[in-house]
Amino acid sequence: xxxxxxxxxxxxxxxxxxxxxxxxxxxxxxxxxxxxxxxxxxxxxxxxxxxxxxxxxxxxxxxxxxxxxxxxxxxxxxxxxxxxxxxxxxxxxxxxxxxxxxxxxxxxxxxxxxxxxxxxxxxxxxxxxxxxxxxxxxxxxxxxxxxxxxxxxxxxxxxxxxxxxxxxxxxxxxxxxxxxxxxxxxxxxxxxxxxxxxxxxxxxxxxxxxxxxxxxxxxxxxxxxxxxxxxxxxxxxxxxxxxxxxxxxxxxxxxxxxxxxxxxxxxxxxxxxxxxxxxxxxxxxxxxxxxxxxxxxxxxxxxxxxxxxxxxxxxxxxxxxxxxxxxxxxxxxxxxxxxxxxxxxxxxxxxxxxxxxxxxxxxxxxxxxxxxxxxxxxxxxxxxxxxxxxxxxxxxxxxxxxxxxxxxxxxxxx
Amino acid sequence: xxxxxxxxxxxxxxxxxxxxxxxxxxxxxxxxxxxxxxxxxxxxxxxxxxxxxxxxxxxxxxxxxxxxxxxxxxxxxxxxxxxxxxxxxxxxxxxxxxxxxxxxxxxxxxxxxxxxxxxxxxxxxxxxxxxxxxxxxxxxxxxxxxxxxxxxxxxxxxxxxxxxxxxxxxxxxxxxxxxxxxxxxxxxxxxxxxxxxxxxxxxxxxxxxxxxxxxxxxxxxxxxxxxxxxxxxxxxxxxxxxxxxxxxxxxxxxxxxxxxxxxxxxxxxxxxxxxxxxxxxxxxxxxxxxxxxxxxxxxxxxxxxxxxxxxxxxxxxxxxxxxxxxxxxxxxxxxxxxxxxxxxxxxxxxxxxxxxxxxxxxxxxxxxxxxx
Numbered sequence: 001x002x003x004x005x006x007x008x009x010x011x012x013x014x015x016x017x018x019x020x021x022x023x024x025x026x027x028x029x030x031x032x033x034x035x036x037x038x039x040x041x042x043x044x045x046x047x048x049x050x051x052x053x054x055x056x057x058x059x060x061x062x063x064x065x066x067x068x069x070x071x072x073x074x075x076x077x078x079x080x081x082x083x084x085x086x087x088x089x090x091x092x093x094x095x096x097x098x099x100x101x102x103x104x105x106x107x108x109x110x111x112x113x114x115x116x117x118x119x120x121x122x123x124x125x126x127x128x129x130x131x132x133x134x135x136x137x138x139x140x141x142x143x144x145x146x147x148x149x150x151x152x153x154x155x156x157x158x159x160x161x162x163x164x165x166x167x168x169x170x171x172x173x174x175x176x177x178x179x180x181x182x183x184x185x186x187x188x189x190x191x192x193x194x195x196x197x198x199x200x201x202x203x204x205x206x207x208x209x210x211x212x213x214x215x216x217x218x219x220x221x222x223x224x225x226x227x228x229x230x231x232x233x234x235x236x237x238x239x240x241x242x243x244x245x246x247x248x249x250x251x252x253x254x255x256x257x258x259x260x261x262x263x264x265x266x267x268x269x270x271x272x273x274x275x276x277x278x279x280x281x282x283x284x285x286x287x288x289x290x291x292x293x294x295x296x297x298x299x300x301x302x303x304x305x306x307x308x309x310x311x312x313x314x315x316x317x318x319x320x321x322x323x324x325x326x327x328x329x330x331x332x333x334x335x336x337x338x339x340x341x342x343x344x345x346x347x348x349x350x351x352x353x354x355x356x357x358x359x360x361x362x363x364x365x366x367x368x369x370x371x372x373x374x375x376x377x378x379x380x381x382x383x384x385x386x387x388x389x390x391x392x393x394x395x396x397x398x399x400x401x402x403x404x405x406x407x408x409x410x411x412x413x414x
Numbered sequence: 415x416x417x418x419x420x421x422x423x424x425x426x427x428x429x430x431x432x433x434x435x436x437x438x439x440x441x442x443x444x445x446x447x448x449x450x451x452x453x454x455x456x457x458x459x460x461x462x463x464x465x466x467x468x469x470x471x472x473x474x475x476x477x478x479x480x481x482x483x484x485x486x487x488x489x490x491x492x493x494x495x496x497x498x499x500x501x502x503x504x505x506x507x508x509x510x511x512x513x514x515x516x517x518x519x520x521x522x523x524x525x526x527x528x529x530x531x532x533x534x535x536x537x538x539x540x541x542x543x544x545x546x547x548x549x550x551x552x553x554x555x556x557x558x559x560x561x562x563x564x565x566x567x568x569x570x571x572x573x574x575x576x577x578x579x580x581x582x583x584x585x586x587x588x589x590x591x592x593x594x595x596x597x598x599x600x601x602x603x604x605x606x607x608x609x610x611x612x613x614x615x616x617x618x619x620x621x622x623x624x625x626x627x628x629x630x631x632x633x634x635x636x637x638x639x640x641x642x643x644x645x646x647x648x649x650x651x652x653x654x655x656x657x658x659x660x661x662x663x664x665x666x667x668x669x670x671x672x673x674x675x676x677x678x679x680x681x682x683x684x685x686x687x688x689x690x691x692x693x694x695x696x697x698x699x700x701x702x703x704x705x706x707x708x709x710x711x712x713x714x715x716x717x718x719x720x721x722x723x724x725x726x727x728x729x730x731x732x733x734x735x736x737x738x739x740x741x742x743x744x745x746x747x748x749x750x751x752x753x754x755x756x757x758x759x760x761x762x763x764x765x766x767x768x769x770x771x772x773x774x775x776x777x778x779x780x781x782x783x784x785x786x
């Protein structure tokens with residue numbers, strides 16, 4: 001929290017920075033050289049560092065009677081961040097990285113920006129940052145201190161913008177937070193928060209507002225995760241308040257299905273399918289523009305897609321579709337500052353009536369294509385068909401009926 | 415009817431105007447009068463919000479604009495024009511198509527309720543001008559506009575007023591919202607914010623004509639993909655209120671662009687103006703009152719915090735286009751039309767994204783209209 005009205009910056013809070021750097025040093029000591037009773041005395045190699053969680057704040061609140069701090073904007077946050085990153089790199093390198101220590105490489109370092117201005121300093125090689133973490137699907141500019149010229153970026157919009165860059169990993173490490181309906185009705189929050197659905201039907205599906213699921217459910221988390229990863233995000237970490245809740249269990253199972261789906265994909269040979277503003281969507285499948293590209297034309301059918309690079313030796317295409325609205329307040333009139341997906345079931349989860357009739361235009365090749373529709377909840381194959389690889393352009397494909405989301409996978413087969 | 419009346423008024427003035435001087439069409443204002451107008455319109459604008467919805471989907475986060483100006487030289491009547499977020503596309507291939515909702519706002523300092531036992535109360539009326547509006551039958555994905563005004567004292571959130579005026583351009587219920595052609599309500603916010611007093615009595619019909627021309631030619635386009643923009647547009651429903659008023663110089667007009675949004679976390683919503691960018695239009699016209707050329711420039715940042723007559727230190731960077739008027743709901747404009755107009759932008763002091771001034775050929779922009 002900034003109390004001095006300085007917005008951080010190179011000359012702000014210098015005295016405090018000394019102590020902040022000491023905290024970094026102590027943390028590195030604890031993780032890179034733990035006592036023998038912890039992790040066998042070995043360095044933790046399964047962590048990466050983040051400097052820092054949500055440092056940009058366009059609307060800081062007053063607390064404990066202090067005056068309202070001024071906004072923490074990227075212009076002030078970045079110099080502070082860079083000084084902390086430099087400390088991580090310098091201290092770990094000089095103490096624990098070969099030849100000064102046992103680590104072959106230093107741990108990865110992440111930042112967690114909310115705006116374009118907070119992101120771009122770390123896109124270049126040599127910034128010391130390898131991972132850029134995003135939160136939620138999209139972020140309102142006002143809370144982030146952004147503007148039309150300095151757009152706010154949630155995890156989805158961050159990935160759509162930057163995940164194609166080779167020298168940076170885009171990760172999502174906070175989405176719509178889920179609660180626990182087992183122990184705490186509506187996740188411990190008031191129902192009017194829209195935090196969780198108030199009731200379940202006999203199939204265990206939420207039945208809140210008729211026909212519209214509440215957000216924070218497993219469906220919402222799954223949509224975020226699938227869309228983010230098929231935007232070529234590199235890591236996804238859902239946030240839940242209760243690890244062992246029913247939602248927690250369901251969401252982890254869903255993320256497991258996503259990992260199983262992604263693992264065999266030739267991701268290094270794939271790129272995201274174009275979805276330019278006001279455009280027509282990808283050329284290989286007639287899904288049209290997403291709501292991020294043209295909400296006037298398509299307000300609620302979100303998608304993410306991958307297609308082969310121009311030099312890919314094997315050809316695989318993937319499309320994930322979900323039907324959602326962006327999270328709104330309980331009256332439905334205003335958008336939440338930290339965006340998420342509010343699933344729209346067209347009828348009910350047990351009476352699925354969404355379907356797709358798409359046209360494919362795939363790379364001509366001498367073998368065949370396997371066209372599969374899958375259930376993203378569990379990876380189950382819903383239908384399979386093999387088509388010619390020679391005259392695929394214009395080939396129709398129809399999905400089974402589905403309730404909320406579905407996956408199309410097209411891959412080259414003998 | 416409105417167009418005809420301008421011509422009648424403009425012609426009447428023209429007949430009495432000295433051939434070599436454009437000044438008689440307008441009057442000079444004092445700086446205090448300008449400031450009074452600016453702040454009064456700002457207070458009204460702070461009570462107004464606009465949402466663009468799509469039939470069948472409700473609000474989807476588009477970025478509409480609402481223009482507001484005095485419709486007479488009295489203080490209590492205003493004109494407003496709501497327009498959809500209608501400019502999209504990449505640089506070099508921009509497109510514009512839009513629909514609009516034209517409104518009259520009348521505010522009374524005191525009206526007499528039916529019950530003589532009740533005190534006189536301030537009252538407001540917001541009325542849709544149907545002849546000048548695109549009325550929307552809610553077919554799937556048809557864009558419609560909803561304008562709300564908060565009349566309560568200390569209005570916190572005009573998107574969700576406690577004493578609302580609400581008008582839309584629907585002809586039938588869409589997404590639970592019934593059609594609303596007019597609205598009346600009594601609210602003490604009208605007098606609390608001094609929305610009915612007159613700052614000056616110097617506005618002319620020519621001024622009103624210019625306000626209308628500006629409302630049809632100035633457009634904000636957050637989602638136009640210009641150089642340096644990102645490939646996605648944040649669908650957060652942030653919107654623009656643009657107040658139009660006269661400057662002190664007889665040929666100067668002003669447009670303040672207020673970029674605002676409401677953000678909610680769980681069930682708590684917070685409304686706020688993100689930025690104000692002040693633009694000045696220097697208009698030139700010939701002896702007959704025909705607009706010829708002009709210049710547009712951003713007013714410099716306020717040195718000591720928000721104040722009249724200047725922009726916020728931090729603008730929002732939204733591209734501001736000046737384009738020929740369009741027949742909303744009927745025609746669209748392509749890049750060749752954008753090439754005729756002007757593009758401006760204000761981000762922050764010294765930003766390379768700034769396009770702080772431009773010249774405008776009003777004669778060209780209005781050549782195919784009946785308004786010049």
